[in-house]
Amino acid sequence: MYAHSKGINYFDTAPGYCNDKSEEIVGAAVRQLKRDTFYVSTKCGAADGGQVRASLEKSLKRLNVEKIDFFHVWGVLSLEGWGNRKAKGAVAAVRKAKEEGLVGHVVCSSHMPGKDIRVMLADELVEGVTLGYCAINFPYRDDAVTAAGEMNLGVVAMNPLGGGLIPQNAERFGFLKGPDDPSVVAGALRFCVSHPAVTSALVGFSSKEQIDEAVAAVAHFKPHTPARVAEIRQHILASFEGLCTGCEYCLPCPEDIRIPQMMDTFNQSLLSGRGEKIMRERLKWHWGTTNEEAARCTECGLCEDRCTQHLPIRERMKVIASLVEEKK
Ligand code: SF4
Ligand code: SF4
Known part of the structure; x- marks a missing residue:
């Protein structure tokens, strides 16, 4: 409720989060809000179409909504897994639910490399993708974000603060904070959402202060110029001593290790x-x-x-x- 009062309008959950309680918690909160003032997103990781349908119906009840705005084909880990979701009916089940008005948008989420996500999106079965994208892993996902932009799909950047690693290493990532950014967190969020294809950033909160910090970061949001983005990218890559940047130049591995x-x-x-x-x-x-x-x-x-x-x-x-x- 506090997040909504501060202008946050996209709430992402899943059946398994928070010991299976997350959807109920989100449902209890959003029932107090005017329906056209928020979007709710949830997921199902099953490949079988029947299981997806059953999960979706449970999610609708728990979330107290008649329609799930964004329903994810959840956690696609490989192109083989994506093939399975298509063959066993998961994708078709979500698309059918959309036709019935139970789902607003058919989307997917993935931790695959950018080039594989590009292949998945090229099937033109989803309207958007949720993927990890931040100042730490951008080389690994750039291709996916670019592809989604080219196809005019939504892109939700999860873990835009590197799952907390950026604020925890604020000194190391200090260069992300420009002269007009209030904090390193603000600089990291700005870097992420400055990508023209990124539609939304999913920031996890555990306190009102964290909500305030994230809201302040985007309150007077101005995207970086392409030149500034290029400069930051260069700086990140140069300062990643000892860290993998996800560039994939090491591949392929004869043992097929990722x-x-x-x-x-x-x-x-x-x-x-x-x-x-x-x-x-x-x-x-x-x-x-x-x-x-x-x-x-x-x-x-x-x-x-x-x-x-x-x-x-x-x-x-x-x-x-x-x-x-x-x-x-
Ligand atoms: S080449 Fe090195 S930095 Fe690039 S992905 Fe492979 S291990 Fe990581
Ligand atoms: S087998 Fe080991 S050393 Fe050889 S390419 Fe694969 S990861 Fe590298």
Whole structure:
């Protein structure tokens, strides 16, 4: 309610968030609002069309709405997975619900590399995409954002603050704050939404102060000039010493290891200082994989010869491969 009173009008949830309570919480809040003053977004990750329909009907009830404005084919992790969602009816189920007026827009969300998301969007089955896009991972997703812009699709940038890593490393990312930005957070958000194809930024909040900070960041929003964006991009790439930028020059790997995803996992550890825990979480929840993927590395070294950041990829693969499941 506080966020809405400050002008925020897009609320994103999912059945599984917050121990399955998120949709009910959002539903309880939005029932107090005038329907034409907000958009609600939710998701389903099933491939089977029947399961998607059942999930969608539950979401409608929990959210107290007659129509879900944006319904996501949720968390597409590979083109094979996307093929599955099409073959088993998930995409068709959401499109049918749209025809019935139960869904406003058919959208998808993905953690795939930009070029794969481009392929998915080219099917012309969705009207928009939710993807991670921020000052840390933009090279990895640029292609998708550009493709969506070319197709006039909506782009919702999730984790525009790098999942909290940018504010946690405010000194390192200080250069994002320009003379007219009130904070590093404001500079990071401005960088993200200055991309002309980005429609909206999803910022997670855990306090009213964080809402105030994000709202202040965009209150007098002026997009960066293309020259300033190019300058910031250059600065980011140059200052990413020791970090993977997601450029993908290291690929392909003969063992079919998704090296940028593995190195992104290592980035999280370096930037957050949360070591193994954050790496395990990143592998499982963001990349839908385990340490086994890194364990396939034969240490051939091909990737290191090509890496633009000269990263010790083999060493990092070993660290990731050695991660063990946390005991409950
Ligand atoms: S060193 Fe490992 S990750 Fe790199 S290309 Fe060879 S097998 Fe793949
Ligand atoms: S070449 Fe290096 S920086 Fe680029 S994606 Fe591969 S590991 Fe990351």
